[in-house]
Amino acid sequence: LLFVYDNYKRPSFPSSLQTIGCDDYLGSDKVVDKCGICGGDNTGCQIVSGVFKHTLTSLGYHRVVEIPQGATKINITEMYKSNNYLALRSRSGRSIINGNWAIDRPGKYEGGGTMFTYKRPNEISSTAGESFLAEGPTNEILDVYMIHQQPNPGVHYEYVISGTNAISPQLPPHRRPGEPFNGQLAVPDGRNPEGEEEQQEEKKEKFPSGEMEIFTEDTTHNFPVRQPERFSPHQPDNLVPVVQPPRRTRDHNWKQVGTTECSATCGKGSQYPIFHCVSRNSHEEVPDSYCDPSTKPTPEEEPCNIFPCPAFWDIGEWSECSKTCGLGMQHRQVLCRQMYANRTLTVQPYRCQHLEKPETTSTCQLKICSEWQIRTEWTSCSVPCGVGQRTRDVKCVSNIGDVVDDEECNMKLRPNDIENCDMGPCAKSWFLTEWSERCSAECGVGVRTRSVVCMTNHVSSLPLEGCGNNRPAEVTPCDNGPCAGKVEWFAGSWSQCSIECGRGTQQREMICIRKNPDTFDVLDPHECSFLERPPSQQPCYLKPCGAKWFSTEWSACSKSCQGGFRVREVRCLSDDMTPSNQCDPQYKPEEKESCNPQDCIPEIDENCKDKYYNCNVVVQARLCVYTYYKTACCASCTRVANRQSSFAGRR
Numbered sequence: 001l002l003f004v005y006d007n008y009k010r011p012s013f014p015s016s017l018q019t020i021g022c023d024d025y026l027g028s029d030k031v032v033d034k035c036g037i038c039g040g041d042n043t044g045c046q047i048v049s050g051v052f053k054h055t056l057t058s059l060g061y062h063r064v065v066e067i068p069q070g071a072t073k074i075n076i077t078e079m080y081k082s083n084n085y086l087a088l089r090s091r092s093g094r095s096i097i098n099g100n101w102a103i104d105r106p107g108k109y110e111g112g113g114t115m116f117t118y119k120r121p122n123e124i125s126s127t128a129g130e131s132f133l134a135e136g137p138t139n140e141i142l143d144v145y146m147i148h149q150q151p152n153p154g155v156h157y158e159y160v161i162s163g164t165n166a167i168s169p170q171l172p173p174h175r176r177p178g179e180p181f182n183g184q185l186a187v188p189d190g191r192n193p194e195g196e197e198e199q200q201e202e203k204k205e206k207f208p209s210g211e212m213e214i215f216t217e218d219t220t221h222n223f224p225v226r227q228p229e230r231f232s233p234h235q236p237d238n239l240v241p242v243v244q245p246p247r248r249t250r251d252h253n254w255k256q257v258g259t260t261e262c263s264a265t266c267g268k269g270s271q272y273p274i275f276h277c278v279s280r281n282s283h284e285e286v287p288d289s290y291c292d293p294s295t296k297p298t299p300e301e302e303p304c305n306i307f308p309c310p311a312f313w314d315i316g317e318w319s320e321c322s323k324t325c326g327l328g329m330q331h332r333q334v335l336c337r338q339m340y341a342n343r344t345l346t347v348q349p350y351r352c353q354h355l356e357k358p359e360t361t362s363t364c365q366l367k368i369c370s371e372w373q374i375r376t377e378w379t380s381c382s383v384p385c386g387v388g389q390r391t392r393d394v395k396c397v398s399n400i401g402d403v404v405d406d407e408e409c410n411m412k413l414r415p416n417d418i419e420n421c422d423m424g425p426c427a428k429s430w431f432l433t434e435w436s437e438r439c440s441a442e443c444g445v446g447v448r449t450r451s452v453v454c455m456t457n458h459v460s461s462l463p464l465e466g467c468g469n470n471r472p473a474e475v476t477p478c479d480n481g482p483c484a485g486k487v488e489w490f491a492g493s494w495s496q497c498s499i500e501c502g503r504g505t506q507q508r509e510m511i512c513i514r515k516n517p518d519t520f521d522v523l524d525p526h527e528c529s530f531l532e533r534p535p536s537q538q539p540c541y542l543k544p545c546g547a548k549w550f551s552t553e554w555s556a557c558s559k560s561c562q563g564g565f566r567v568r569e570v571r572c573l574s575d576d577m578t579p580s581n582q583c584d585p586q587y588k589p590e591e592k593e594s595c596n597p598q599d600c601i602p603e604i605d606e607n608c609k610d611k612y613y614n615c616n617v618v619v620q621a622r623l624c625v626y627t628y629y630k631t632a633c634c635a636s637c638t639r640v641a642n643r644q645s646s647f648a649g650r651r
Helices: 615-620 627-632 634-650
Strands: 045-052 060-067 072-078 085-090 095-097 107-111 114-119 131-134 142-148 155-162 252-259 269-271 273-279 302-304 312-315 328-331 334-340 343-346 361-364 371-374 387-391 394-397 418-422 428-432 445-449 452-456 475-479 486-491 503-507 510-515 520-523 537-541 548-551 564-567 570-573 592-595
Touching (some): 060 072, 095 114, 615 627, 615 634, 627 634
Antiparallel strands (some): 060 142, 072 131, 085 142, 269 302, 328 361, 428 452, 486 510, 503 537
């Protein structure tokens, strides 16, 4: 029980300096030394400390220091922030922190019979490095490693060995105090030379790998000076000592009568001592006004129910399905977690072995993939005889029955929608028109004409390969009687047609003449003005040009960058501009082509930044699918997403 007497005249010291020492006396200045002894002088144990500053050349795990069994007050700290990581492993081979190339979250991890606190400062402005802290004692040998990725900034290590397990301190032979040794500098008697970086190098033990050194103090009485901001805190030197006033007899004093209820039922809660005013003689509680309120101890927080809460499986969100249609796979992270000190910590999976572990992978199907459907049967052949074409309707149909773009189906599996058809050989015959009614000359000898063409005879079944050489005559002579002094228009021969196929025009010369029996005279054109002048120009049609491909203008590109496509409509039209299927498919213009292949220039979002220096680890671990990491490492995750979309676009 703690009794604080108040029946004396108090000195003029501020009440804030009245503290309870480790011996539970108010105003006591005793503190626990590094050996865990109340009021001790640090002589009951051995402090082992040093700095690992080897130059490493290969990437991967490099052993830094061995922590022996029974070690306490363990402090492993990087000298300043880097892209390297600290790792911890038991001598039995079990990974405790950052093993197997997996980077763990900062938190508490159990290993070697103690609880390690893994810290990784994530403030952008912070220069502090990673650290492992543990109170100990350890029940097995532990090894500290560095995952080397960039030049080693130096790793400070310190732990305490008590009793007979202490390492015997000694200096390497042929070495004076303060002399550099393998790039280290020992500082005896706790002094720090001006201009030199403080180093602590004592006994050196080299392991077979040649990658680790341990340094111990030269004396157990003198300890090297450590920078407070870099290593563990120490008791301030300028604390005003508390002068114990003379104890005087009092009738009443403050007494601890119990504690408040624990704030948590498990996983480390907190509670506070309850002080009441009691009679010094009878120890019975009296009103608080009987005691001096200025001497009432300040309740300090005490841990309670420190046993851990039952472990549970912490289930992450499912990742995106690996396929946009059809059967794919998705993944999620499942970690064994425990509540401790109002924080959720990641622990070894065996602590959750009483629970069935949820699945980490699962099949998924966002939708059924689109497929090709043949909507109609083949049409009739385009010709009654010979070789023609026939068609059918083929569409890409989604899983709900809607017709979608052909690109959503596998183009390699598309059924043919057009094919040739052979209706057998065709019979041919001469087709004739009637003779023209008028003679080409109004007097004298002229001609009458008719049209003759060899065409397929769809009625006759004569097995003819062609019409033969017996072509009927297209011109026959005619005579309208002799011409004597008759005035008339004389027409010259028609010129060639202006085009080789299709509809064009042709010209001819017209003159006014007077015919004589054997000759004719050319007259002025007005002499024939009473006569109807024959046309000097007429349309001509030598032969059909056949069907041609016609196309519209290109549409706008589907994407402004990273490769899109544009389309146009192509139709086969005959001479009279009606749809035809007589065009040669080999010369059909393209209906679709790629466009805008240049890379996109992403918009710069000033708010999209990496909040942590090690966001490359988030990208490597593929954690950008989670909202928290996508926000915390916005710039890194955005760059990866742009590269993936660019790669997909080029495919």
